Amino acid sequence: MKLTIRQCENVEPEVTVVYDELTPEVEKVIDLLKGHALTLTGKADDELVRIKASHILYIESVDDKTFAYTKEKVIRLNQSLASLSETLDNIKFFRCSKSMILNIDKIEKLKSLPSNRIDATMVGGEHILISRTYAADLRKRLKRGRS
């Protein structure tokens, strides 16, 4: 595969993938760029597990330990919330409090609360309260849409 890297001034970073046939190699590159292939490793019931980031509802930090919650299980992750936040921010994750990042794709419903706060109902029915500061970021993120 030919790789071209070009530095231009005053342009937004852009990646173009040109291919004749969608080979597994090209697919892997596309997945990597979109962040869909991203998997996280952690422990659930003393077993080492790998989960796709897109399956996670939210990630929470409790007493310096980081936990990922899916519909079925809770997985203790090795990374810190701060490092995960940086990695996952590029895809559909959003920092909703000091100790939590949530998957926007797994939000079922949003409810506007007084003082510009937002109540997010997750796919499993759990409610997450987003404070005024983070709610403003969520609004911007939703407005930006896919970008």
Added chain:
Amino acid sequence: MKNKVSLWEKYLTKEIGIEFKSCLYFFAILFFYCVYKLVNHTYTADILHMTEIILLCYAIGYIQVYVFNNFDEAWRFRAREIAGFVLCSLVYTALSYIFGWFGKSIGWTFGFLAYVMLMYVCVILIYSTKRRIDDKELNRELEMFKAGSAEEADEEDQ
């Protein structure tokens, strides 16, 4: 962290909220006061009464925000919000009588109590309507955001 809101900013946000409430309630009460004056064929307003009204609106604004969970913006009503609604209405009414805004007339004072309660109900309804519209907008944007993700997933499947 870039998102961190300082204590000063938090305080300022609350202060702006209280300022807004004070002005809103001042104008609502001023309307009732003017009606009382006009009905009694008086075409001038007492500056002392107006000063009392605005200062009382400020004081009650603080009580509403710091003691009664901002009950006029509440989305669910529990004991504290209901107590705030009743107590603030009663304080307005009692002080209107003590300061003689309505010539210490019992009829006008009770009328004023009903008016203050109606004023709060209207504000509660306005805020809840605003939130309902905001809910719709938020969920529409969420759906659009998710549709974008679904499209991406479809593209991947092809």
